[in-house]
Amino acid sequence: MDELLQALAQGFLVGSTYGLLALGMGLIYSVSGLVNFAHGDFFSLGMYLCFALFSAFALDPYVSLVITLPAMMLIGAGVYQFLIRPIAGHHLLMVIQLTLGLALLVQNGILMVFGGQFERTPSIVESKLVLLGPVVVRMPHVIACLASFGIAAALYVLLRSTDWGRAIRSVHQNAKAAALMGIDVGRVRMLTFAAGLGLLAIAAALIVPGTPMHPSLGLRYTVITLIVMVLGGMTNFVGIMLAGLVIGISEALGTIYLSDMLGMLMPYLIFVVIMLLRPQGLLKAA
Amino acid sequence: MLEVHGLTAGYGGNPVLEDVRIEIGRGKLVGLLGANNAGKSTFINCLSGVVPASSGRILFEGEDITRLSPKSRVERGIIQVPEGRLVFPDMSVRENLLLGGVNATARPRRAERIDYVLDLLPRLKERIGQAAGTLSGGEQQMLAIGRGLVAEPRLLMLDEPSLGLAPRFVQYVFEIIDKLHADGLTVLLVEQNLNLTLRHSDYCYVLERGRVVVEGVSAHVKDDPRTKSAYLGL
Ligand SMILES: Nc1ncnc2c1ncn2[C@@H]1O[C@H](COP(=O)(O)OP(=O)(O)OP(=O)(O)O)[C@@H](O)[C@H]1O
Ligand SMILES: [Mg+2]
Numbered sequence: 001m002d003e004l005l006q007a008l009a010q011g012f013l014v015g016s017t018y019g020l021l022a023l024g025m026g027l028i029y030s031v032s033g034l035v036n037f038a039h040g041d042f043f044s045l046g047m048y049l050c051f052a053l054f055s056a057f058a059l060d061p062y063v064s065l066v067i068t069l070p071a072m073m074l075i076g077a078g079v080y081q082f083l084i085r086p087i088a089g090h091h092l093l094m095v096i097q098l099t100l101g102l103a104l105l106v107q108n109g110i111l112m113v114f115g116g117q118f119e120r121t122p123s124i125v126e127s128k129l130v131l132l133g134p135v136v137v138r139m140p141h142v143i144a145c146l147a148s149f150g151i152a153a154a155l156y157v158l159l160r161s162t163d164w165g166r167a168i169r170s171v172h173q174n175a176k177a178a179a180l181m182g183i184d185v186g187r188v189r190m191l192t193f194a195a196g197l198g199l200l201a202i203a204a205a206l207i208v209p210g211t212p213m214h215p216s217l218g219l220r221y222t223v224i225t226l227i228v229m230v231l232g233g234m235t236n237f238v239g240i241m242l243a244g245l246v247i248g249i250s251e252a253l254g255t256i257y258l259s260d261m262l263g264m265l266m267p268y269l270i271f272v273v274i275m276l277l278r279p280q281g282l283l284k285a286a
Numbered sequence: 287m288l289e290v291h292g293l294t295a296g297y298g299g300n301p302v303l304e305d306v307r308i309e310i311g312r313g314k315l316v317g318l319l320g321a322n323n324a325g326k327s328t329f330i331n332c333l334s335g336v337v338p339a340s341s342g343r344i345l346f347e348g349e350d351i352t353r354l355s356p357k358s359r360v361e362r363g364i365i366q367v368p369e370g371r372l373v374f375p376d377m378s379v380r381e382n383l384l385l386g387g388v389n390a391t392a393r394p395r396r397a398e399r400i401d402y403v404l405d406l407l408p409r410l411k412e413r414i415g416q417a418a419g420t421l422s423g424g425e426q427q428m429l430a431i432g433r434g435l436v437a438e439p440r441l442l443m444l445d446e447p448s449l450g451l452a453p454r455f456v457q458y459v460f461e462i463i464d465k466l467h468a469d470g471l472t473v474l475l476v477e478q479n480l481n482l483t484l485r486h487s488d489y490c491y492v493l494e495r496g497r498v499v500v501e502g503v504s505a506h507v508k509d510d511p512r513t514k515s516a517y518l519g520l
Contacts (some may be wrong), residue, residue, distance in 0.1 A: 163388050170374050170385050177372035179336050182360030182389030182437070 002134045007252040009132065013141040015248020016148040017207050019241040021221065022228035023152060024199035030172045030235040031192045034084065034095055038102035040221030041110075042197055046072055046204025047213045048110050051121045060123050061208045062143075068201045076197030080190045088189075103218060111215040123209035144206035151202065152241050159237070168192055172235065227271045231282055239283035246270065246282070287312040287472055288333075288441055293342035295332050302328045303496045306342070310441070310474060315467040317483040317504065318476045320493035321517050326476045327369050329493070330443045333474075334366045335359045346441070361391045363440030367447060369476075371430040375419030379410055382418050382429055386436030396436060403432040406462070424455035431462065442466065443474040448482070460486055480517065484508045492516050 025039050036042075046068055053064040079102065087094055128139035159165035170178040171188045179185050228247050232240030250270045255263025274282065288310040296302040302325045310316045320326045331337035333344060335356040344352045351359055374382050383403060387396035404411045407428045413421060418429055427447055434442060444463070448456040460482060467473055467486075477483040483504075484490060490507040492500040494516035500507055507513055 163384070163393075166377070166381055166385055167388065169377065173374045173376055174372050176336060177368060177374065178385075179356045180334060180360070180366050180368055180372070181385050181433075182357045183385075184355070184357050 003256060004253075005133075005135050007256045008249060009135045009137055010141070011249030011252030012245055013137060013145040013248070014252065015245040016145040016241070017203060017244070018224055018228050018248050019232075019244025020148040020151060020199065020203045020206070021225045022232060022240045022244060023155060023237060024196040024203070025225050025229050026232065026235055026237065026240050027155075027168075027192055027199070028196040029229065031168050032084070032088070032189045034088075035099070035226070036196070037096060037099040037222055038106060038218075039196075039200070039225050040223070041103045041106040041218030042072070042075075043200045043204055043221050043225075044110060044213065044215065044218040045075075045106050046201045047121070047208045047211075048114055048119075049201075050205055050208045051114070051119050051213065054121045061121055061205045062123065065202065065205045068205065069198055072201035073194040073198040076194035077190050079197075080193035084193070085186065085190070103222065107215050107218050114215065116215060118212045118214050120210070120212055121208045126209045138210065140206070140209040147202070147206055148244075149241070151199070152237065156237055224267060227267060231271060231274060233280060233283055236283050243282055246274075287314075287347060288474075289343075289345040290333075291343045291345070293329070293332060293339055293344065295328060295337055295339045295342075297337075301340075301496065303332070306493075306496070306498055308491055308498070310472060312472055313467075313470050314489060315463070315473045315475060315487045317487035317490040318474060318493060319478070319480060319483055319490060319507075319513070319516075321478065324493040324516075325496040326493055327445055328496075330366055330445055330474065330476055333359075333364060333443060357389070360389045360437065363391065363438060364443070365434045365437045365439035365441070366443045367430045367434040367445065369445035369449065371423075371426045373418040373421075373426050373429050373433070376417055379414050379416055379418055379421070379429055382433050383410075383436050386433035387438070389437060392436065392438045395438065399436045399438060403435050406435070406465075407432050424451050424458070427451060427455065427459060431459070435466075439471065441472045441474065443476070445476045446478060447475075448477065448479050456482070480513070481508075 021043060025036060028034055028036050049068045049071060050061040050064050053059040053067060083098060087098060123140060125139045125143065130137050130139055130142050159168060167183050167188055170181065170183060171185050175185050224247065228243045229240060231243035231246065247267045247270065250266040251263055254266030290306060290308040293306040294301060294304055306329060318326055318329065328337055332339050335354060339352055343350055346362060346364060374385065383400050387393060387399055392399065409425060409428055410432055413425060418426065421429060431447065447459050451459065463473060463475065464486060475483060475487060484507060487504050490501065490504045491498050492507060492513050499516050500510045500512045
């Protein structure tokens with residue numbers, strides 16, 4: 001029983017960060033119709049930036065966010081403006097190829113600079129444990145979970161009830177009509193791409209304490225993120241957070257009750273089963 | 287108020303408009319007629335700046351706006367109500383109206399403009415919280431016009447507002463347009479509906495394969511034999 005509760009708690013906490021990763025991807029998809037296959041590698045980049053700042057200045061990952069967040073947003077704006085925008089409107093396959101190419105570029109860049117060994121970035125809170133009844137969880141996971149839900153809620157309100165959010169949604173629903181409202185469609189797309197990478201910087205700082213990093217893990221993060229986004233209904237942010245929890249919990253349960261190997265496969269299995277039953281995603285797309 | 291000189295435009299090297307010259311005086315209701323594919327939508331998209339002009343000049347209140355972005359034109363009060371309405375389907379009627387006034391010029395008085403639009407188009411008031419995609423075609427056209435009006439247009443350009451509507455709604459749309467015109471708004475009305483447009487407008491242009499073939503006071507355009515031939519494609 002305790003074991004089950006432990007797995008559920010662990011899965012819930014990790015799942016919320018999967019949700020956060022997928023929110024970034026969903027945001028970009030919703031305004032540009034672009035699935036960013038480099039998402040996981042940019043996330044890796046965010047983690048390695050934390051690592052570099054720790055190695056050089058002994059900055060705690062939470063603190064290094066003041067540098068990594070603007071840095072990642074700037075990278076996002078640049079990538080959109082100089083790489084994605086020029087081929088926007090071309091065949092979908094070209095855009096997919098471009099983001100796949102970016103994934104390889106980022107991955108190999110990291111490999112070149114940091115080498116192929118596993119690295120860790122510690123934080124002062126890393127070894128702190130939190131007791132919730134019979135369940136023991138690590139402090140960074142609790143922080144990550146609270147922050148993920150906080151950011152998801154803030155994003156939800158921003159998109160629902162501000163002009164900025166309405167502009168983003170209008171570009172998603174009809175780009176031409178948005179332009180006729182006087183909205184600068186190209187600028188909105190660039191800013192949301194930057195915001196998507198900004199979310200990755202935040203996710204990286206939240207996940208990095210105690211999580212081993214390796215240049216090759218980017219693709220795995222991309223796939224998990226993609227699964228969560230599709231399961232959540234692509235652009236439905238409530239659905240995406242829920243899907244993150246489903247995937248996180250299924251992974252944790254699989255790891256405890258089956259084996260490490262099978263646990264890692266659980267999310268994919270769950271994904272296939274849910275997509276067979278509800279191809280439109282967990283909740284109806286908003 | 288608006289002068290267009292020698293406007294040429296097209297898509298990927300295929301010219302659609304050739305040497306179009308049009309003038310719209312302040313407070314006038316000007317009709318732009320033409321058969322399918324004559325280039326009417328291309329023309330007002332050029333005026334909105336979403337289709338680039340390859341040559342020619344567009345002057346708005348004396349200012350050359352030919353190279354301005356769509357955003358700058360909206361801020362100057364050049365507002366298009368597009369063909370096919372293009373409401374934001376997953377947003378409520380209120381959110382659609384809010385987006386109409388999202389540009390920097392209209393933003394400060396947006397709340398009053400929305401009240402004005404809801405008084406003018408009471409049907410929208412009943413549907414205010416409903417997703418725009420669930421409205422009937424006629425209601426969506428009301429919304430598209432209302433959204434355009436929230437933007438505080440100085441020149442309102444309507445692209446086939448009667449397209450696909452039940453006769454009752456066509457009637458209603460033209461009543462609204464007359465009312466706006468009577469209140470002093472400058473309107474460019476793009477239509478295929480020959481007789482209705484001629485009856486309601488001050489001045490008309492007839493476009494055929496990207497060229498203006500007839501122009502004049504609406505009563506004269508009606509009697510010009512070239513108008514019929516432009517329509518029948520003879
Ligand atoms: N986005 C586009 N890309 C390429 N060609 C286009 C595009 N839009 C219109 N055209 C072409 O330009 C020509 C004029 O089209 P336009 O839509 O301006 O005509 P229209 O007079 O508005 O017709 P309708 O009454 O059917 O709305 C047509 O031959 C059309 O196929
Ligand atoms: Mg048209």
